[in-house]
Amino acid sequence: MLRIDQHLVDEMIAHARADHPDEACGVIAGPEGSDEPRRFIKMVNAERSPTFYRFDSAEQLAVWREMDRRDEEPVVIYHSHTATEAYPSRTDISYAGEPDAHYVLLSTRDPETTEIRSFRIVDGTVTEEEIEIRS
Numbered sequence: 001m002l003r004i005d006q007h008l009v010d011e012m013i014a015h016a017r018a019d020h021p022d023e024a025c026g027v028i029a030g031p032e033g034s035d036e037p038r039r040f041i042k043m044v045n046a047e048r049s050p051t052f053y054r055f056d057s058a059e060q061l062a063v064w065r066e067m068d069r070r071d072e073e074p075v076v077i078y079h080s081h082t083a084t085e086a087y088p089s090r091t092d093i094s095y096a097g098e099p100d101a102h103y104v105l106l107s108t109r110d111p112e113t114t115e116i117r118s119f120r121i122v123d124g125t126v127t128e129e130e131i132e133i134r135s
Helices: 006-019 057-069 090-095
Strands: 002-005 023-032 040-043 071-083 102-107 116-120 127-128 130-135
Touching: 002 006, 006 040, 006 071, 006 102, 006 116, 006 130, 023 057, 023 102, 040 057, 057 071, 116 130
Parallel strands: 002 130, 071 102
Antiparallel strands: 023 040, 023 071, 102 116, 116 127
């Protein structure tokens, strides 16, 4: 189960809506081994695409180094889908390289509501998990 504060969910939704019609992406870091998402890190979709996202390699290296310096890890890795449901695509599954991370997908296909779902992706196996949003 992903336990996450409302303000972090709001940040992800705001980022996804701001980047629409392109996919948005980013990370929420937390202390190593804590499974506690705390620090929101908005990243750039290097593809600038409505159907695909990719972290800029230089930005990703800098973000991961900063997490290492702060004794953090990527607790949540998020991105948006702009025209489809919030479910990992085959490409999303193939790129999932952090087995301890929660992969959060947000769908911005409906302009009135944002669908948000969380998954664990380990060795190509996708498992949906509950989200507990704390105020």
